[in-house]
Amino acid sequence: MNIMHYLADLLVRSLFKADPATWPYTWIAYAVVIGVGALLAFAFVAIFAGPVTWIERRIAGRIQSRIGPNRNGPQGCLQWLADGIKCWLKEDLVPATADKPLYLAAPYLVFTGMFGAFVVLPFGAHVIAADLNVGLLYILAVTSLVVVGLLMAGWGSNSKWALFGGVRSAAQLVSYEVPSAFSLMAVVLMAGTLSTQGIVGAQGGWPWQWFVFRNPFLFAAFIMYFISAIAEGNRTPFDLPEAESEIIAGYNIEYSGMRFLFFLFAEWANMWIMAAVATLAFLGGWQIPGISPERIAEAKGWTFVGWQALSFAIFVFKGTCLVFTIIQIRWTLPRLRVDQLMITCWKYLVPLSMGSATGVLLLMALVREGGIVDWVMRGAMLLVGLLVAGAYIRKVRATFMADRDNYKKMEGRDLWYPPYRLP
Amino acid sequence: MHFEYSVVLIYLTVSAVIVGLALWLGRFLRPNLPDPQKAQIYECGERPIGSAWFNFNPRFYLIALVFIVFDAEIALTFPVATVARGWIARSDGTGWVAVVEILLFFVILLAALAYVWGKGELDWSRELTSPEEMP
Amino acid sequence: MVPTVPPAVSPHRRPPRGTVRAYFRNIRLALSTAFDGMSVTMSYMFRRPLTIQYPDKIDKPVQEMLPESYRGVLEVDMDRCTVCLQCQKICPLGCINIESCKNPETGNREVTKFDIDIGLCMYCGLCAETCNFDALDHTREFEATVTTPDQMILHFVEKPREVTKLKAAEMPVRKHKGSILQKMIPAFGRRHPQEVWTPTAYAAAPVPALKAPTATPKPAAPVASAAPSAADSPTPEQAP
Amino acid sequence: MNGSIVQVVLFYLLAALALTGACLVAFSRSIVHSAFALLGTFVGVAGLYALLAADLVAIVQVMVYVGGVLILILFAVMLTARVDEGKESNPTVGKIPGLLAMLAMAGLLVVTAVKAFGPRTVISEANPPSTVSPIGNLLLSKYVLPFEAISVLLLAVLLGAVTIASGRMRKGAGGKQEGEAPR
Structure with a gap:
């Protein structure tokens, strides 16, 4: 049962004392409840995307051995609000030579395409706007509205940089849609459904129940999905559409003030969508370890609400971790060249993701689920994951230690400065 | 199902309304000081030269072409992939039909990709094989 | 682009x-x-982090940490200036604007204007090199934020003053570098309090600007530019 | 959503969206505007599919047509010569043959619609089931051969398109607009 459906029915029953099945105005109650849900989703986007811009800049500061914005509010945590208000108060410029209808319509399309994807994101056990039967395909479909919007912005601006940015963006987004779709196909094969809740339900709360550790092909699919998600979000190292050093800002160069903000908004929220899709498809989604979905559904009263809140927190936590990884990648890797970008997609990711989907299919046909081989595979993949994590921590520590003594000798201070100590 | 799709419709409408409302409210907050210099497009501080609407690298077109083929493939294989699990779970061995079918589909598409790859159309800046090809 | 040399x-x-x-x-x-x-x-x-937060968490002003030869905003010690116009002539950008005239009553030369447009200045140091009297020099000041573009023109002569006739050796000691400018910098933002800068007035170039009575004091009426109050006037004390 | 009046209203809204898009495509002076107006048609038609409880078809409509075909058309339009000359790049020519073709097409559509459904309303169930699994099952059983034939067709399409496009590209390589560096 859809939570909004349930709430709207409840509203009709309690407030108007009518039976929702026969009451002629039930659809108004539905529309109101869904509209409120959409506003809540928007609030989530705003509250998430805003501070993440600040956090990204602080992380960027730390990675580059500097401080980052810390003036607005304690530790600069209101920087995003200041930026937003500033953009709102900025003049709205339309180039005289622009193709006005297209120029004005583009932010609507970009934002709508981004926001539409929130319909199927399962934030919690029952916290989902609509569990579409075509969930994953739906996300792929609404994202294409963004592509058209970017192209529209690029063309409508009548600026060379904007056009290059828009065209590059469109080419990049459509190219990387292919590997991301094939990586998700591996998940769909495993789950046997396209619905996002169904995919989450096919996994479990513990890491060995997640799809990413099920078999090597899914592990590879996860990595490939993550790469193509970064590319679809126009993030470094795939941020050619807005390469500052080449085409200044790309498709949004002629936009100012609020219109510009909506492009940025869409970009930041897109990052969250990509992380959320990776979470729900590969990392177990909102699943609480040790608690089965049936138990959540059967719970009553505040227990039910508590489980929902916990599952929501788990989902957001996993997604945020991925968002942080995307941010870290942005400040680590250099930008690709345009030919490298296309080669990475068509020569590497497309065949390999098709291969991983094929591998998953063959494993499904050959290996009995829950059998000994299956469990050995899961254990091996979990071990591989742990080994990679261990190697990572060791490497980070070694890199740090290599510079620590030198720093002490030269500066007379300790290099150690943990992330929670905000400068 | 119609309920689900009405959710989609309302979400899309609400997001468009949010954009419109924010821009409309901004009208009362932002200055409006039109100026011919501001209305110029940005070209690194120089006066813009000509229109931006000229032809660009046709390779973008080729990428879109290849993409459509793959897009159609994705659209066709996703429903099959959805039911493949159920087919494999059957005990009568019909699951292999699904496996073989998807594999065949993939192989044919990969052959197409290999052809394009072999022709060098996937290389963004194609290497010139002979000086005669020079423009 | 079409390569001119065919690549092998x-x-x-x-x-x-x-x-x-x-x-x-x-x-x-x-x-x-x-x-x-x-x-x-x-x-x-x-x-x-390697960087130090500026300007809150530093031990002393950055100006004092800069090297002596740092080329900051230009300043003129009018007590030592003989209006030889060498700096104006050598400036490749023409950012120095000096005007002088003979006072008909006393017969002495008077300098009516010594403007430096720091928005135009490229800090090449040629003017400071060429100044024989150590009057014009780069300071270590770099924080010269203003609120309107015309405030970028520094007026070192607020009202007409006599040009010194002393030899270089007899001149008063050069004031501490930066001390003149430091007095002027706080006044940057309120030099023309009555004026509201609008982009239209700026973009529309000199013609409408002349019409507006509140526009930048133009070189045409230098004597009348004694408008700023005494408190605002950064002019150094008159030379004896 | 219950209440058939809502469905009817939605139907007319979506149909209006599709038709407005189509009209803009036909009557817009600028060829780029025509191409962008296709978006309205595609989305409107997808909405109609969703209203007919054909969820997979609706999504595929958006995915393939908006995400693929429209982008391709836009690229093609932007690649056409003299696109910059054109607020007038879409002259209306051949009105009478066009009208005849339109009437023939309309007749065909009406005949097909009546034959397929008859004069009855299609939207009957309040909560129709998903069409993903039925379509998948059909593709695996009844339509196995067409499914594989499609892959061969796609192969042929890709080969043909690439051959034609790359041939033209090579021929056009001497042109002054094309010879620019890759962007």
Whole structure:
């Protein structure tokens, strides 16, 4: 049962004392409840995307051995609000030579395409706007509205940089849609459904129940999905559409003030969508370890609400971790060249993701689920994951230690400065 | 199902309304000081030269072409992939039909990709094989 | 763009022998280099930032930490200026604007204007080099934020004053470098309090600006520019 | 959503969207505007599919047509010569043959619609089931051969398109607009 459906029915029953099945105005109650849900989703986007811009800049500061914005509010945590208000108060410029209808319509399309994807994101056990039967395909479909919007912005601006940015963006987004779709196909094969809740339900709360550790092909699919998600979000190292050093800002160069903000908004929220899709498809989604979905559904009263809140927190936590990884990648890797970008997609990711989907299919046909081989595979993949994590921590520590003594000798201070100590 | 799709419709409408409302409210907050210099497009501080609407690298077109083929493939294989699990779970061995079918589909598409790859159309800046090809 | 020199067919850009091996080598390299890079950036999350927060958390003003030869905003000590116009002549950008005239009553030369447009100045130092009297010099001041573009023109002569007739050796000691400018800098923002800067007035170039009575004091009426109050006047004390 | 009046209203809204898009495509002076107006048609038609409880078809409509075909058309339009000359790049020519073709097409559509459904309303169930699994099952059983034939067709399409496009590209390589560096 859809939570909004349930709430709207409840509203009709309690407030108007009518039976929702026969009451002629039930659809108004539905529309109101869904509209409120959409506003809540928007609030989530705003509250998430805003501070993440600040956090990204602080992380960027730390990675580059500097401080980052810390003036607005304690530790600069209101920087995003200041930026937003500033953009709102900025003049709205339309180039005289622009193709006005297209120029004005583009932010609507970009934002709508981004926001539409929130319909199927399962934030919690029952916290989902609509569990579409075509969930994953739906996300792929609404994202294409963004592509058209970017192209529209690029063309409508009548600026060379904007056009290059828009065209590059469109080419990049459509190219990387292919590997991301094939990586998700591996998940769909495993789950046997396209619905996002169904995919989450096919996994479990513990890491060995997640799809990413099920078999090597899914592990590879996860990595490939993550790469193509970064590319679809126009993030470094795939941020050619807005390469500052080449085409200044790309498709949004002629936009100012609020219109510009909506492009940025869409970009930041897109990052969250990509992380959320990776979470729900590969990392177990909102699943609480040790608690089965049936138990959540059967719970009553505040227990039910508590489980929902916990599952929501788990989902957001996993997604945020991925968002942080995307941010870290942005400040680590250099930008690709345009030919490298296309080669990475068509020569590497497309065949390999098709291969991983094929591998998953063959494993499904050959290996009995829950059998000994299956469990050995899961254990091996979990071990591989742990080994990679261990190697990572060791490497980070070694890199740090290599510079620590030198720093002490030269500066007379300790290099150690943990992330929670905000400068 | 119609309920689900009405959710989609309302979400899309609400997001468009949010954009419109924010821009409309901004009208009362932002200055409006039109100026011919501001209305110029940005070209690194120089006066813009000509229109931006000229032809660009046709390779973008080729990428879109290849993409459509793959897009159609994705659209066709996703429903099959959805039911493949159920087919494999059957005990009568019909699951292999699904496996073989998807594999065949993939192989044919990969052959197409290999052809394009072999022709060098996937290389963004194609290497010139002979000086005669020079423009 | 059409290459002018035909590039030779480049064998080194071809994929190396053993293409399949190169393919998988690329994948391995992509993953391992990304892993290495990520671990380096992650280690920086635990390192002390190198930068110092400006201007809150520094021990002394940055001006004092800069080297002596730093080329900051220009300043003129009018007590030592003989209005020889050498600086105006050598300035490649013409950012120095000096005017002088003979006072009909006393018969002495008077300097009516010594303006430096720091918006135009490129800090080449030629004027300071050429000044024989050590009057014009770069300071170590760099914080010259103003609120309107016309405030970028520094007026070192607020009201007409006599040009010194002393020899270089007899002149008063050069005032401490930066002390004149420091007095002027706080006044940057309120030099023309009555004037509201609008982009239209700025973009529309000199013609409408002349019409507006509140526009920048024009060189045409230098004597009348004694408007600023005494408190605002950064002019140094008159030379004896 | 219950209440058939809502469905009817939605139907007319979506149909209006599709038709407005189509009209803009036909009557817009600028060829780029025509191409962008296709978006309205595609989305409107997808909405109609969703209203007919054909969820997979609706999504595929958006995915393939908006995400693929429209982008391709836009690229093609932007690649056409003299696109910059054109607020007038879409002259209306051949009105009478066009009208005849339109009437023939309309007749065909009406005949097909009546034959397929008859004069009855299609939207009957309040909560129709998903069409993903039925379509998948059909593709695996009844339509196995067409499914594989499609893959061969796609192969042929890709080969043909690439051959034609790359041939033209090579021929056009001497042109002054094309010879620019890759962007």
